Amino acid sequence: MLEILIVGAVSSAIYAMLAVGFTLIFGVARILNLAHGTFYALGAYGAYFFTSHLKLPLLAAALLAVGLVALFGIAVERVLIRPMRKSQLATLMITLAVALVVEQVLFLTFGSEYRNVPAFVDAKFTIGGVDVGGARLLALGVGVALIAALWLFIQRTRLGSAILAISQDPVAAQYMGIPSERIFAVVMGISAALAAAAGVLAGPFLTVQPTMWLLPIVKAFAIVVVGGLGSIPGSIVAALMLGYAETIVGYLVSSSWTEIVSVLATLLTLVLRPAGIFGRRAAF
Amino acid sequence: MFRKPIDLAGAAAFVAVMAALPLVFTGNYLIGVLTVSVIYGIWAVTWDFMSGLTGRENFGHSLFIGVGAYTAGFMNTSFGLPGWWSLPAAMAMATLFALAIGLPTLRLKGPYFALAMLSGAAIMQRLMLIFWEHTGGEEGINGLVPLIRSQLGFYYFALAALVAITALLLALARSRWGLVLRAIRGDEAACQASGINATFYKIAALVISAAFAGVGGAMYAHYQLQVSPQLFAVVTSITIITMVYVGGMASIYGPVGGAILLVLLTELLRNFGEWRLMIYSCTLILILFFLPNGLIAPAWRRLKAAMGRGE
Numbered sequence: 013m014l015e016i017l018i019v020g021a022v023s024s025a026i027y028a029m030l031a032v033g034f035t036l037i038f039g040v041a042r043i044l045n046l047a048h049g050t051f052y053a054l055g056a057y058g059a060y061f062f063t064s065h066l067k068l069p070l071l072a073a074a075l076l077a078v079g080l081v082a083l084f085g086i087a088v089e090r091v092l093i094r095p096m097r098k099s100q101l102a103t104l105m106i107t108l109a110v111a112l113v114v115e116q117v118l119f120l121t122f123g124s125e126y127r128n129v130p131a132f133v134d135a136k137f138t139i140g141g142v143d144v145g146g147a148r149l150l151a152l153g154v155g156v157a158l159i160a161a162l163w164l165f166i167q168r169t170r171l172g173s174a175i176l177a178i179s180q181d182p183v184a185a186q187y188m189g190i191p192s193e194r195i196f197a198v199v200m201g202i203s204a205a206l207a208a209a210a211g212v213l214a215g216p217f218l219t220v221q222p223t224m225w226l227l228p229i230v231k232a233f234a235i236v237v238v239g240g241l242g243s244i245p246g247s248i249v250a251a252l253m254l255g256y257a258e259t260i261v262g263y264l265v266s267s268s269w270t271e272i273v274s275v276l277a278t279l280l281t282l283v284l285r286p287a288g289i290f291g292r293r294a295a296f
Numbered sequence: 297m298f299r300k301p302i303d304l305a306g307a308a309a310f311v312a313v314m315a316a317l318p319l320v321f322t323g324n325y326l327i328g329v330l331t332v333s334v335i336y337g338i339w340a341v342t343w344d345f346m347s348g349l350t351g352r353e354n355f356g357h358s359l360f361i362g363v364g365a366y367t368a369g370f371m372n373t374s375f376g377l378p379g380w381w382s383l384p385a386a387m388a389m390a391t392l393f394a395l396a397i398g399l400p401t402l403r404l405k406g407p408y409f410a411l412a413m414l415s416g417a418a419i420m421q422r423l424m425l426i427f428w429e430h431t432g433g434e435e436g437i438n439g440l441v442p443l444i445r446s447q448l449g450f451y452y453f454a455l456a457a458l459v460a461i462t463a464l465l466l467a468l469a470r471s472r473w474g475l476v477l478r479a480i481r482g483d484e485a486a487c488q489a490s491g492i493n494a495t496f497y498k499i500a501a502l503v504i505s506a507a508f509a510g511v512g513g514a515m516y517a518h519y520q521l522q523v524s525p526q527l528f529a530v531v532t533s534i535t536i537i538t539m540v541y542v543g544g545m546a547s548i549y550g551p552v553g554g555a556i557l558l559v560l561l562t563e564l565l566r567n568f569g570e571w572r573l574m575i576y577s578c579t580l581i582l583i584l585f586f587l588p589n590g591l592i593a594p595a596w597r598r599l600k601a602a603m604g605r606g607e
Contacts, residue, residue, distance in 0.1 A: 092581070095585070100407060101351065101353050102584060104355070104407065104410055105353070105537070105580070105584055108355060108530075108534065109534070109581045109584070112530070112531065112573065112577040113574060113581070120574070226530060227418065227422070229415075229418075230414070230415040230418050233411045233412075233415055234415070237408070268426045271419055271422045271423065272423070274419070275415055275419045278412060279396070279400050279412070282400040282401055282404065283399075283400045
């Protein structure tokens with residue numbers, strides 16, 4: 013029972029880190045970013061490359077990876093997405109093409125075998141008789157901290173209120189003199205950095221290989237549909253629901269069936285309550 | 297169906313060239329490449345019928361292809377049914393999957409359909425690996441029986457299927473049906489306001505597209521004599537989408553040319569083996585930026601215009 017509670021919390025935290033960024037860039041800039049999973053993969057590969065090839069200490073490697081992925085996200089937004097933003101389909105196409113190009117680059121440079129990302133903590137902790145890997149607990153802690161920090165940033169800073177304003181009414185926000193193009197770049201950077209952080213933290217205990225971008229996109233999509241497209245509280249709640257639902261199915265039925273949970277949740281939500289549990293747009 | 301005799305002449309010339317190629321340049325290698333290009337043509341034209349006409353992009357066409365191929369695999373090996381049963385069975389299964397995804401997502405506005413198709417294909421690929429006891433896992437299903445023993449015979453069968461499917465879809469696209477589908481791409485709200493059940497048309501278009509893609513999948517399975525989870529991969533869908541974009545969206549005949557052109561060109565780039573998918577993805581990005589109308593359909597239109605002036 014306690015095991016379900018802890019394991020579920022860890023996967024929920026990683027899902028939340030992925031889904032919050034995915035929904036944030038959609039809620040603010042209306043960009044559905046299929047390259048979001050790519051940022052996650054690049055975070056994990058970045059940490060792997062900087063530690064094993066450049067022999068950097070892990071913390072420096074992790075921060076460098078997250079920072080570079082954030083810059084990459086901003087560059088993708090600037091160069092590829094911005095000219096296409098008027099058409100949602102073109103945005104989807106271009107981000108999917110970016111995801112595939114990066115997958116191929118990773119495949120050609122690192123090959124298809126699994127890579128090991130070192131963990132910050134190798135120790136195992138025992139909580140109430142349950143063994144939990146330190147890396148998992150760290151992922152949980154850092155995930156919660158990062159999302160809380162994002163919440164504070166959006167609620168308390170000037171830049172945060174500008175982001176919130178654009179998500180509520182882009183036209184009115186522009187009339188108030190908010191430079192929306194620049195805000196989009198900032199949000200893209202934040203969203204990419206969150207995904208990369210998830211990749212760095214989950215790297216040690218999940219598989220790191222070139223196609224790892226795909227499943228996170230599927231999960232993030234399911235979470236965002238269940239929580240309501242564009243709503244961050246909704247995606248946090250939905251991340252908890254999906255994380256726990258998968259863990260419970262894994263323990264009670266069989267781990268083979270966990271992958272079906274997200275698709276079933278997506279289709280059921282779309283049939284029963286297409287706007288998601290938190291309605292259409294509630295940003296934060 | 298053909299607005300001008302010149303279209304008919306162009307189509308006839310295309311079929312004649314495709315039919316004559318293996319007779320002029322003999323060899324099983326060329327027949328194999330041509331067969332694959334023709335099957336990709338079927339997939340591209342079915343993708344274009346749904347997504348090109350209605351503007352609802354389908355990022356998981358590989359779902360229908362894989363379902364068709366695995367249906368063929370199970371029918372042929374597990375149940376030991378003759379190969380020809382695979383085609384209707386694949387059609388039926390692909391239709392079921394199209395309804396399962398189309399019914400909940402196509403009645404909604406927004407990107408739900410595009411993403412649900414992507415998710416559906418990704419999850420099916422995972423499931424084929426997870427339930428490896430039944431599906432053969434990474435290896436897939438082997439030992440399918442060929443539909444037609446002679447390789448040249450099968451190529452002509454595939455070419456005939458491509459011509460028939462393209463003719464049918466072109467006829468549909470140029471009928472009232474196609475007009476409704478194009479109108480949905482233009483302004484869905486206006487369609488609904490004028491009493492057209494847009495959701496029904498979108499779902500019907502998806503079902504038609506999926507059914508023929510499934511048939512293509514079954515044909516591919518009986519050509520390769522095996523099926524693998526790789527059929528469900530996103531790269532399959534992206535390859536097809538690139539072919540449609542190269543051919544020219546919503547023209548129906550363009551994607552056929554795009555598919556054949558790209559398959560033949562990548563055979564020439566065989567030495568770049570590993571770079572093939574990279575080339576596809578980069579081509580797609582370049583086309584999106586610089587040639588949003590594609591290559592083949594606009595080229596054909598320009599050729600026709602030039603010939604018209606010459607007369």
